[in-house]
Amino acid sequence: MTDAGHTGGQRAATGQFAGRRIVVTGGSRGLGEHIVRLLLSEGARVATCARKPEPLEALRSSLDVPTALFTRTLDVSAPELLERFVEEAASALGGLDGVVACAGGARGRGITEATAEDWAATWELNVGHVVRLIAVATPHLRAAGGGSIVVVASVSGWKPGPQAQYGSAKAAQIHMVSSLARELATDGIRVNAVSPGSMLIPGKRWDRMRREDPSAFDRFRTEFPGRELVRPEEVADAIAFLLSDQSRAVTGINLPVDKGQNAPTPEGY
Template sequence: MAGVGQDRAQRAVTGRFVGRRVVVTGGSRGLGEHVVRLLLAEGARVATCARKAEPLEALRRSLDAPDALFTQSLDVCVPERLERFVEEAASALDGLDGVVACAGGARGRGITEASAEDWSATWEMNVGHVARLVATTTSHLRVAGGGSIVVVASVSGWKPGPQAQYGSAKAAQIHMVSSLARELAAGGIRVNAVSPGSMLIPGKRWDRMRQEDPPAFERFRAEFPGRELVQPEEVADVIAFLLSDQSRGVTGVNLPVDKGQNAPTPEGY
C-alpha cells in the first residue's frame, strides 16, 4: 500500500493535523489504513490497533516516519483490552485530540440461521466497541480542551439490507452518535458518524465479485446513480474533515458517503 501513502501525501492539506493526536481502531487495512495514512501525511501522530500484528508491522515498515505511529494487536471486543490500549496510546502520544471508531464487522446469516451468539458478537463489534472507546477516550479529550470523535457506521444502518443483525448494530451507532453529541458537548467534544456506501477495496467482497462474477458486479453497479462504487479514500477524506477544525460547527450528524447508493447489497430490498 505504499502507493496509497505517496498519493495521499501529494494530495494532503499541508499541516492540517500537525500536533494532533488521534486514535483509530481497525487501522491496519481497508478504510482504516487509508484514514491512518491520511492523518500521518497531514502531520498527526496516530495510534491504531487491529487483531493481527503482521499487517500493523507492515504498515509501520511502509512509512517514512514510523515513529509517528503507535500500534498494538488486540481484539476490541475483549473486555478491558481496548481500554488498556487507549490508555497506553494516550501515554505514548502525550494525550488525545481525536478518535475514529473504524473497527467493526458482522457474524451470522439470516434471521432463521443466525444464533444468539451471532447477534451478540455483531453488537459487541460495533455498538459495544464504540461505547467503550468513547467512554475511555472522553477524559483525555476533555484534558485537551475538547476534540472530535468519528464513528464509522454504514449505509446499512439506514437503508435496509441483509443481515438484520449488522444493520441493527449500525443503526444503533447512528443513534448513539446523536445522543453522545449532546451529552459530551459541554466538554468541547464533537461526535459524528460517517456512513460509507459499498466500498471497492482490493481483495474484499466487491472486488472479488468484480473479478469472479462480472455480470453480478455490473448488476450491483446499477444501485449507484453514477454506476461507480465508493472508494475508501473518498470516505477517509470525509472522516478527516470531521476530525479537523474545518468542521468545528458540526456535531451529532450522520454523514453518508455512498454516492447516492440505493440498496446496500446486490440482494436489493
C-alpha cells in the same frame, strides 16, 4: 496481546493535523489503513490497533511520514484490552485530540440461521466497542480542551438489507452519535458518524465480485446513480474533515459517503 511503540520519519510534522493525537481502531487494512495513512501524511501522531500483528507491522514498515505511529495487537471486543490500548496510546502520544471508531463487522447469516452468539458478537464488535472506546477516551479529550470523535457506521444503518444483526448495530451507532453529541458538547467534544456506501477495496467482497463475476458486479453497479462504487480514500477524506477544525460547528450528524447508493447489497431491500 503484542506490543509495539513506533516512531515514524525524522522531519518536522506539517499539515492540517500537525501536533494532533488521534486513535483509530481497526487501522491496519482497508478503510482503516487509508484513514491512518491520511492522518499521518497530514502531520498527526496516530495510535491504531488490529487483531493480527502482521498487517500492523507491514503498515509501519511501509511508512515514510514525519510523525509517530503507536500500535497494539488486540481484539476490540475483548474485555479490558481496548480500554488498556487507549490509556497506553494517550500516554505514548501525550494525550488525545481525536478518535475514530473504524473497527467493525458482522457474524452470522439470516434470522433463522444466526445464533444468539452471532447477534451478541456483532453488537459487541460494533456497538459495545464504540461505547467503551468513547467512554475511555472522553477524559483524555476533556483534558485536551475538547476534540472530535468519528464513528464509522454504514448505509446499512438506515437502508435495510441482510443481515439484520449488522444493520441494526449500525443504526444503533448512528443514534448513539446523535445522543452523545449532546451529552459531550459542554466538554467541547464533537461526535459525528460517517456512513460509507459499498467500498471497492482490493481483495474484499466487491473487488472479488468484480473479478470473479463481472455480470453480477455490473448489475450491482446500477444501485449507484454514477455506476461507481465508493473508494475508501473518499471516505477517509470525509472522516478527516470531521476531525478537522473546518468542521468545528458540526456535531451530531450522520454523513453518508455513498455516491447516492440505493440498496446496500445486491440482494436489494
